[in-house]
Amino acid sequence: MKFNDVLENLTNYEAGKPIELVVREFGVKEKDVLKLASNENPMGTSKKVQKALKKAAAHAHLYPDDSMFELKDALSSKYKIKPENIIIGSGSDQVIEFALHAKTNSKNAILVAGTTFAMYEIYAKHTGAKIYKTQSKQHDLDEFSKIYKEKKDEISVIFLCIPNNPLGECLDRKDVYKFIQSIDKDVLVIIDGAYNEFATFKDSKKEIKPKDLLDKFSNVLYLGTFSKIYGLGGMRIGYGIASEQIIKALSKLRAPFNVTTPSLVAALEVLKDEKFVEDTLKNNLKEMKKYEKFAKKNGLEFIPSYTNFITFLFKKQDSSEICDKLLRQGIILRNLKGYGMNAIRITIGLPKDNQRVLKALKELL
Ligand SMILES: *Cc1c(COP(=O)(O)O)cnc(C)c1O
Numbered sequence: 342m343k344f345n346d347v348l349e350n351l352t353n354y355e356a357g358k359p360i361e362l363v364v365r366e367f368g369v370k371e372k373d374v375l376k377l378a379s380n381e382n383p384m385g386t387s388k389k390v391q392k393a394l395k396k397a398a399a400h401a402h403l404y405p406d407d408s409m410f411e412l413k414d415a416l417s418s419k420y421k422i423k424p425e426n427i428i429i430g431s432g433s434d435q436v437i438e439f440a441l442h443a444k445t446n447s448k449n450a451i452l453v454a455g456t457t458f459a460m461y462e463i464y465a466k467h468t469g470a471k472i473y474k475t476q477s478k479q480h481d482l483d484e485f486s487k488i489y490k491e492k493k494d495e496i497s498v499i500f501l502c503i504p505n506n507p508l509g510e511c512l513d514r515k516d517v518y519k520f521i522q523s524i525d526k527d528v529l530v531i532i533d534g535a536y537n538e539f540a541t542f543k544d545s546k547k548e549i550k551p552k553d554l555l556d557k558f559s560n561v562l563y564l565g566t567f568s569k570i571y572g573l574g575g576m577r578i579g580y581g582i583a584s585e586q587i588i589k590a591l592s593k594l595r596a597p598f599n600v601t602t603p604s605l606v607a608a609l610e611v612l613k614d615e616k617f618v619e620d621t622l623k624n625n626l627k628e629m630k631k632y633e634k635f636a637k638k639n640g641l642e643f644i645p646s647y648t649n650f651i652t653f654l655f656k657k658q659d660s661s662e663i664c665d666k667l668l669r670q671g672i673i674l675r676n677l678k679g680y681g682m683n684a685i686r687i688t689i690g691l692p693k694d695n696q697r698v699l700k701a702l703k704e705l706l
Pocket of ligand 1: 434535
């Protein structure tokens with residue numbers, strides 16, 4: 342059967358290996374599997390969320406509130422913006438999909454960092470758009486500007502991942518604002534803030550404020566997710582914040598009931614659980630230092646991280662081999678070979694998790 346041409350150069354996103362797979366393939370007991378591969382929250386699910394979900398279970402027969410009034414209201418208060426500036430997606434992934442379907446086609450292109458979140462490229466390819474990447478793996482705004490000027494007729498969307506997944510580096514807010522100022526108003530600049538809460542906690546110069554973006558620019562879309570710091574990866578819920586004009590355009594692509602009732606309930610509840618968020622931030626910063634210390638002591642290169650993961654770069658060892666050996670012990674990490682790097686990305690876990698990872702790593706070095 343013949344399919345659309347765009348499918349020919351499409352590959353699936355390589356997701357972190359699920360716990361069940363390690364249990365099945367390597368006979369590791371489920372309780373002994375440690376997954377630090379997808380930047381999920383090691384604190385688990387907020388107790389408040391768990392309670393609210395039990396209550397919501399009795400209403401599973403009803404369609405969700407498609408206006409998503411309560412969650413939009415809560416996000417409006419949090420960011421001091423209007424509900425009309427918000428779109429909710431089944432993960433912020435879905436908002437990326439809406440944005441690319443709204444702005445790209447086979448005649449134009451997107452511009453991204455050399456090594457960044459793979460879904461930008463995948464969704465752009467759905468539309469037949471071209472992908473321009475900077476030579477540098479990490480975000481380099483001078484290089485972004487150079488390519489933008491050269492390919493101005495083609496580029497319709499620019500992605501800045503602040504901080505960047507899977508490398509962990511983070512641009513300063515003032516440089517980002519200056520860069521956006523230099524971009525044509527018809528180009529959509531997408532700021533992916535999936536880990537911005539972690540960056541802000543470490544260094545306030547990294548904080549991207551959606552309200553600032555709205556006040557200053559008509560062509561920026563900010564993305565937030567409940568999958569990382571809020572510990573709701575399994576609920577698939579995220580959001581986009583932009584001018585009313587952009588939100589209206591993206592909303593045309595949103596199918597009704599794209600977010601389930603439990604997801605809406607969970608997101609609303611976790612926004613109220615400030616302690617859960619605070620504990621997550623504190624654990625992350627404290628435990629990150631242990632990985633940095635380990636790397637320095639063992640001559641490993643690492644990228645200073647503003648996220649909830651750290652990327653170790655290997656010279657002597659092979660990252661695939663290390664990941665494979667750890668997997669057999671039940672430790673799931675993210676090999677970055679697929680990104681053309683001899684590197685491993687490790688999600689920061691609880692103290693006992695990190696101790697186990699570092700001990701196992703030490704034995705392999
Ligand atoms: C995790 C992640 C997302 C979105 O995740 P969802 O689960 O779809 O909300 C977006 N961007 C980056 C960079 C991420 O790491």
